[in-house]
Amino acid sequence: MNHIARLAGMSNFLDWRNRMMHAVWRQEESLSEEVLAWMSKTYDEFGEISEDEFLELWTMRTFSMARSAFEVIQESVLDETGKSVTGEEFCYVNYLRDPEFGPVGVVRFKSVEVSTPDWAEVLGVMAEGVQEFVMDYYAMVWPVCGRHAFGLHVDYLHETAVWKCNGGLAGGHVIRAIDPSIPTPQPRLSHG
Ligand SMILES: [Zn+2]
Structure with a gap:
């Protein structure tokens, strides 16, 4: 690809990305590197998909991350306390998709909710939900x-x-990463 074609490709991508961010009601500054990288990968893989298709992918990814995050966290609770956060009576996680509330699906759990397919954010929000559940249901910190x-x-x-x-x-x-498969990040000691 020559230089001009590469620049044109980049500008097409940025146009598309802007349209998609607008469709999900997000600003670039509010999105993590991870989400931006995923958008770039999605563009490479599927090209200029429509707003509707992108909303669908975004929502599916958020829901699937929430399920994985819930699994990871309920396992930690079980390991550390012997208490269960799963089972029929504990189906408190809601996956909502209602155009009245916004363009993308929302995961609600206890008093928290998340609607961005960002692993750190989904994990953090689900951890808060589980923590709240354990407190309410087992009266335990x-x-x-x-x-x-x-x-x-x-x-x-x-x-x-x-x-x-x-x-x-x-x-x-910091005690540890919420996802036990991720190493605990170390605070930077010096800021230059
Ligand atoms: Zn301490």
């Missing part, structure tokens, strides 16, 4: 810091969802 006995909260570090404890001197510390 989960997860807890082994060092300070505080309940942990969801945070994000370098685009990774983590469990963080507010205890300690340095304004809290």
Whole structure:
């Protein structure tokens, strides 16, 4: 491909990406590297798909990530507490698609919801939902810091969802990545 054709290809892609971001009611600044990379991959794979097709892909991906995230987190709860967050009576996760509320599908769990196919965000939101469920249903704080006995909260570090404890001197510390298959991100010690 020559230089001009490459530039034209890039501008077609950016036009398409802008149209798709508009269709899902998002701004570029609000999307993570991961989502932008997925959009680029989708364009490479399927070309200039329509808004409707893109909304469908976006929603399917969000729903599928939410199911995977729920699996990962309920397994952590089971490992750490012996308590179950699954089973018929625990079907609290809702997958909604209603044009009145927006162009893409929404996953709702307890008081939280997510509608962006970003693994860190989906994981963080589902973790908060499960945490709330464990508190309401078992009257139990989960997860807890082994060092300070505080309940942990969801945070994000370098685009990774983590469990963080507010205890300690340095304004809290990261316990681990919420997804156990991801290494715990290390805070950068120096900002130059
Ligand atoms: Zn702690």
